[in-house]
Amino acid sequence: MNTPPTSATEEQIAELVRRFYERALQNDSLRPVFEAAVADWDTHHRLVQDFWSRTLLDTSRYRGHPYSIHAQLPLRPEHFDIWLGLFRETAREVLPADAADKAISRAEHMAESFKAGMFSFPRYEGPKLWKSAL
Numbered sequence: 732m733n734t735p736p737t738s739a740t741e742e743q744i745a746e747l748v749r750r751f752y753e754r755a756l757q758n759d760s761l762r763p764v765f766e767a768a769v770a771d772w773d774t775h776h777r778l779v780q781d782f783w784s785r786t787l788l789d790t791s792r793y794r795g796h797p798y799s800i801h802a803q804l805p806l807r808p809e810h811f812d813i814w815l816g817l818f819r820e821t822a823r824e825v826l827p828a829d830a831a832d833k834a835i836s837r838a839e840h841m842a843e844s845f846k847a848g849m850f851s852f853p854r855y856e857g858p859k860l861w862k863s864a865l
């Protein structure tokens with residue numbers, strides 16, 4: 732009996748990205764953030780595909796810094812919960828089980844660190860705030 736393949740293929744990763752965005756753009760909380768930020772969808776899909784290929788297949792096409800990109804978006808903590816819900820669902824559908832586990836735990840870990848960095852402290856609003864408290 733053949734054991735099922737445990738690592739993802741580039742085709743499966745492309746499908747993961749395609750289906751994930753199909754869902755994300757139907758979601759009323761996520762859609763406006765994506766629509767305001769993404770001008771070129773082909774480029775965006777390719778970047779995200781390269782990112783997951785680096786995570787799952789150890790390739791080196793993705794060289795970006797996702798935290799600094801997300802820290803500049805108008806996100807709230809619940810965006811991450813919705814994003815993760817859609818991602819888990821899509822990863823389980825499209826990827827072999829081991830690869831889905833790996834992708835999901837990487838996404839969960841990133842969401843935790845993004846949230847810790849973005850929402851733990853009140854936003855710094857410039858010197859006016861503390862000067863007025865003097």
Ligand code: HEM
Binds near residue numbers: 769796811838839842
């Ligand atoms: C932890 C979960 C997430 C992961 C792993 C992730 C992954 C990524 C990656 C790899 C990129 C490409 C960054 C680059 O240009 O180098 C990206 C961009 C982007 N992500 Fe996320 N993302 C996450 C959560 C979210 C959430 C919750 C939103 C809310 C809608 C979001 C919206 C966006 C947008 C709008 C861009 C494009 C930004 C731009 O090109 O200006 N992401 N994401």
